[in-house]
Amino acid sequence: MPLETTSPLPQHRRHGSSAGQPLTRRDGVLKVTGRATYAADNHPDGILYAVTAVSSIARGRVTALDVEAAKAHPGVVEVLTPANRPPLAHDPDEKMPPFGFRVEVLQDDTVRYVNQPIAIVIAETLEAATEGAALLNPVYEVEPARTDLESGKRFDPEGIGIGAPARTAHGDIEAGLAAAVRVTEADYVTPPQYHNAMEPHAVVAQWDGDRVTIDMPNQTLALSCASYAAYFGIPAENVLIRSPFLGGGFGSKAILNGPQILAILAARMLNRPVKLALTRAQMYGPVGHRGRTWQKLRLGVDEEGRLTALHHQALCTTSSFDEFLEPAANASLPLYASPAILAEHEGLRLDVGTPGPMRAPGLASGSAALEVAMDEAAEACGMDPLDFRLANYAETEPVTGKPFSSKALRECYAEGAKRFGWSGRPLAPRTMRDENGFLIGWGMGTAVFHCPHFPAEARATLRADGTALMETAGADMGQGAWTALAQIAAEALGLDPDQVELHSGISSLPDGGIAGGSGHTASAGLALHNAGEDAIARLAELATNDPASPLFGAGNIGVVARSGRLHRRDDESRGESYAEILARAGRSDVVGTAKTARDPAVASAHAMYSHGAVFAEVKVDPDLGQIRVARLVGAFAAGRIINPRLVRSQYFGGMIWGASFALHEEAIADRRTGRIMNADLAEYHVPVNADVPSLDAILIPEDDPHVNPIGVKGVGEIGITGTVGAIANAVWHATGVRVRRFPVRVEDLLISREFA
Known part of the structure; x- marks a missing residue:
C-alpha cells in the first residue's frame, strides 16, 4: 500500500x-x-557506588551516626551526612514549579518519615557501600508517629494535585438535595499505593568541570535539567540527562527526589562517577505514592432517576512538610449531568513521604468511589446501572457548560454492553451461579480522563x-x-x-x-x-x-x-x-x-476528555469469600488511534491496574512506628498472571477536530478509572454485599450478614 x-x-x-x-x-x-540500556546498566570508568542509609523511624531526629566505623570498612571512600554535606545552590525546602517538591538532602538531622535519607555511603563496590551503610548504626530521638486519621493533623488546603483548586462548586448543592426524591449517601476509603515500577529509581552521575552527565529514568527531561541546574548552580545547558529506556514511570519519574540529588552531589564532591540505585524497600518513601483517601458522596435523585445534586468530599493524606493532595473529588466534575455539583477537599498531615502523581492521579481514587455511589443510587431507584448512567449522560461539561471537543461515550456504553452481554444481567444480586456453585456478579463503571497538551x-x-x-x-x-x-x-x-x-x-x-x-x-x-x-x-x-x-x-x-x-x-x-x-x-x-x-482559545472553548465504559464479571466462592475477576470488557473512545496494537496494550495495562486497585494493592503501615510492613513485591500485592482475567478492549472510532491538529488523545491512564468501580459493583451483584473500602477483602464479605 x-x-x-x-x-x-x-x-x-x-x-x-x-x-x-x-x-x-x-x-x-x-x-x-x-x-x-537502563540507567543502572551504565558503568563509566572509575565508577563509585552509593548506597542510601535511611531512617527506620517516622518522626524525630538522628542524634548519632557511627561514621568512623563506616569509613573504616574496606572500600568505603566517603560518608555524606548533614555534618559534611557540601552546600547546594537551591534551598531544598523551597519548591520549584511546576513539579517541584520539598526534598530531603541531608539539610539537617530531622526525620520526617520512614525511609528518609539520613546518610549516603560511597564506596568502590556496591557490597562495600551496603556494608558501610549498615555500620552507621543510627541513634534516634523518637517522637510519636502520626500515621492515621486519629493522630494526623487536618487542614484546609489552598490547592490540590498540580495547581487545581481545593473546592469547585456548580449550582446550589443543598437545594438540589432538598429537591431530591431520594438521597444516597455513603463513605468510601481508598488505600495508600506505592510506585512499584519494574525499574527502581537509579542514577549514574559524572562531572566534567561544571558540566554533568546524568543517566537516569526521567519523564521530564527539559524540566529536570532546569531543576538540577538550580540545585547545583550551573546553567541548564550544562546538564545532560540520558534516559533512553524507562522500566515504568507512572508519574514518580517526573519528580526529582533526594537520593538522586545526593548521588549527583557526591559525584561532584569526589570528582568521580557515582551510581546509586534504590532498593525496592527504599522506594516506599522518597519517590512519591498515591495517598490514602476518605471520601463521602451524597447523590440526590428525582422521580425519573436524574441527579438533582452530586456532592463529593475527599479527605486526602499528605506529608507533614509538603502538600500533594490526591484530587479525588474532582472525579465528579466531568461525567454526570446535575444542576448542582460540589467537589471539595480537606488535607490530613501524616509522617509519611510526600505523595505525588501516580497513574491517573485523583481520577483513579475518585472514580472508584463515584462509580460505586452511582451504582448505589441506581439500586435505590430500582434502575439498571447502565440505564441510570444514560439517564444522567452529560451532553456538555457539567460544571462549565462547555461543549466536549468530542464524546463517543454513548457508543462506548453500547458496544461494551453488547460485547459483554449486559442485557442478560438480572437486576437483583445473588441470582447467578456457575456450574461449580460460585456466585457470579456483573458490574460496570464509566471511564474518563482529561486530555492535556x-x-x-x-x-x-x-x-x-x-x-x-x-x-x-x-x-x-x-x-x-x-x-x-x-x-x-x-x-x-x-x-x-x-x-x-x-x-x-x-x-x-x-x-x-x-x-x-x-x-x-x-x-x-x-x-x-x-x-x-x-x-x-x-x-x-x-x-x-x-x-x-x-x-x-x-x-x-x-x-x-x-x-x-x-x-x-x-x-x-x-x-x-x-x-x-x-x-x-x-x-x-x-x-x-x-x-x-495548545491554542488557549481552543482550550477555553472546549472540554477535552477521553471516555470509556468497563464491564466486569467476578466469581465469588460462597463459602470462603474468595473473589476472582473472570472477565473485563472495556470500550474506549480516545480520538485518533495511531497504533491500535499499542493502544490495546495500554488499555489492558490500565484495566489490570484497576483490578489491582480493586482487589490487591495496599501499603500497610505499623501504626506505632510508621514503617511500611509490606515494602516488597512479596507482600505488596499486585496481580500476577493467574489474577489477570480474560481481557477485551474495544477501540471506538472518534474524530476530534479540536483536541489538537492530529486528533490524538491519551490512552495510558483511562483504563484504571472505570475498572475499579466495575469490579466492586460486580462483587455486590454477586454477593449482595456493598463494600466501600478498597481493596475489597475476603473478611469484608465474611463478616457481612448479606453474604451469610
Missing part, C-alpha cells in the same frame, strides 16, 4: 499514512534480548538518501512512544516508518515535553508532525522554485508528499523524489523545526 500524506499548509498536502497501523514496537527486540519541540531532517531523522527529547516508559511517534513522523514526511530514524530520550534534543498525564503522544507527536510538515514545505519550496524541476511553478497549486516523492496536486504524474530535489539543489539535507502548544 503506498504511504500518502495530507497537510494544511498551502503548498502541499498528504495522502494516507502508516499511522493507524498495528506496527510492532521498535524497542521490543532490544528489550527481550537484554540489549536495552504540553509544549513540545521537534526537529526533522530529510536526507539526501531519501531517509529522515526525527528528533525530540521524549520518553518511552514502555507505552510504545518510540513506535507511535515514528509513525506520526513518517506520516508527516510521506515516508515509510522504516525510512524514519527517531532520536529521543536525551535532553540535548529539542524539548519533547512531559511524558505523563496521558499527553505524551499528542504533545511530542504534534511537534514531530509539524516539524515534518515544515521540512516538506522547505523541500517543496526548493522544487517549485527550480526551473529544472517538474514541480516548477506549482507553489500556488500545491504538492503531494507520498512514498518519498513530491507530486503536483493537479497532476500527480509530474513529480520527483526527495533525493532528486536535494541533489539538484546541492543540498545534503533540509531541516524543519517546530514548537507547539
Whole structure:
C-alpha cells in the first residue's frame, strides 16, 4: 500500500499514512534480548557506588551516626551526612514549579518519615557501600508517629494535585438535595499505593568541570535539567540527562527526589562517577505514592432517576512538610449531568513521604468511589446501572457548560454492553451461579480522563538518501512512544516508518515535553508532525522554485508528499523524489523545526476528555469469600488511534491496574512506628498472571477536530478509572454485599450478614 500524506499548509498536502497501523514496537527486540540500556546498566570508568542509609523511624531526629566505623570498612571512600554535606545552590525546602517538591538532602538531622535519607555511603563496590551503610548504626530521638486519621493533623488546603483548586462548586448543592426524591449517601476509603515500577529509581552521575552527565529514568527531561541546574548552580545547558529506556514511570519519574540529588552531589564532591540505585524497600518513601483517601458522596435523585445534586468530599493524606493532595473529588466534575455539583477537599498531615502523581492521579481514587455511589443510587431507584448512567449522560461539561471537543461515550456504553452481554444481567444480586456453585456478579463503571497538551519541540531532517531523522527529547516508559511517534513522523514526511530514524530520550534534543498525564503522544507527536510538515514545505519550496524541476511553478497549486516523492496536486504524474530535489539543489539535507502548544482559545472553548465504559464479571466462592475477576470488557473512545496494537496494550495495562486497585494493592503501615510492613513485591500485592482475567478492549472510532491538529488523545491512564468501580459493583451483584473500602477483602464479605 503506498504511504500518502495530507497537510494544511498551502503548498502541499498528504495522502494516507502508516499511522493507524498495528506496527510492532521498535524497542521490543532490544528489550527481550537484554540489549536495552537502563540507567543502572551504565558503568563509566572509575565508577563509585552509593548506597542510601535511611531512617527506620517516622518522626524525630538522628542524634548519632557511627561514621568512623563506616569509613573504616574496606572500600568505603566517603560518608555524606548533614555534618559534611557540601552546600547546594537551591534551598531544598523551597519548591520549584511546576513539579517541584520539598526534598530531603541531608539539610539537617530531622526525620520526617520512614525511609528518609539520613546518610549516603560511597564506596568502590556496591557490597562495600551496603556494608558501610549498615555500620552507621543510627541513634534516634523518637517522637510519636502520626500515621492515621486519629493522630494526623487536618487542614484546609489552598490547592490540590498540580495547581487545581481545593473546592469547585456548580449550582446550589443543598437545594438540589432538598429537591431530591431520594438521597444516597455513603463513605468510601481508598488505600495508600506505592510506585512499584519494574525499574527502581537509579542514577549514574559524572562531572566534567561544571558540566554533568546524568543517566537516569526521567519523564521530564527539559524540566529536570532546569531543576538540577538550580540545585547545583550551573546553567541548564550544562546538564545532560540520558534516559533512553524507562522500566515504568507512572508519574514518580517526573519528580526529582533526594537520593538522586545526593548521588549527583557526591559525584561532584569526589570528582568521580557515582551510581546509586534504590532498593525496592527504599522506594516506599522518597519517590512519591498515591495517598490514602476518605471520601463521602451524597447523590440526590428525582422521580425519573436524574441527579438533582452530586456532592463529593475527599479527605486526602499528605506529608507533614509538603502538600500533594490526591484530587479525588474532582472525579465528579466531568461525567454526570446535575444542576448542582460540589467537589471539595480537606488535607490530613501524616509522617509519611510526600505523595505525588501516580497513574491517573485523583481520577483513579475518585472514580472508584463515584462509580460505586452511582451504582448505589441506581439500586435505590430500582434502575439498571447502565440505564441510570444514560439517564444522567452529560451532553456538555457539567460544571462549565462547555461543549466536549468530542464524546463517543454513548457508543462506548453500547458496544461494551453488547460485547459483554449486559442485557442478560438480572437486576437483583445473588441470582447467578456457575456450574461449580460460585456466585457470579456483573458490574460496570464509566471511564474518563482529561486530555492535556504540553509544549513540545521537534526537529526533522530529510536526507539526501531519501531517509529522515526525527528528533525530540521524549520518553518511552514502555507505552510504545518510540513506535507511535515514528509513525506520526513518517506520516508527516510521506515516508515509510522504516525510512524514519527517531532520536529521543536525551535532553540535548529539542524539548519533547512531559511524558505523563496521558499527553505524551499528542504533545511530542504534534511537534514531530509539524516539524515534518515544515521540512516538506522547505523541500517543496526548493522544487517549485527550480526551473529544472517538474514541480516548477506549482507553489500556488500545491504538492503531494507520498512514498518519498513530491507530486503536483493537479497532476500527480509530474513529480520527483526527495533525493532528486536535494541533489539538484546541492543540498545534503533540509531541516524543519517546530514548537507547539495548545491554542488557549481552543482550550477555553472546549472540554477535552477521553471516555470509556468497563464491564466486569467476578466469581465469588460462597463459602470462603474468595473473589476472582473472570472477565473485563472495556470500550474506549480516545480520538485518533495511531497504533491500535499499542493502544490495546495500554488499555489492558490500565484495566489490570484497576483490578489491582480493586482487589490487591495496599501499603500497610505499623501504626506505632510508621514503617511500611509490606515494602516488597512479596507482600505488596499486585496481580500476577493467574489474577489477570480474560481481557477485551474495544477501540471506538472518534474524530476530534479540536483536541489538537492530529486528533490524538491519551490512552495510558483511562483504563484504571472505570475498572475499579466495575469490579466492586460486580462483587455486590454477586454477593449482595456493598463494600466501600478498597481493596475489597475476603473478611469484608465474611463478616457481612448479606453474604451469610
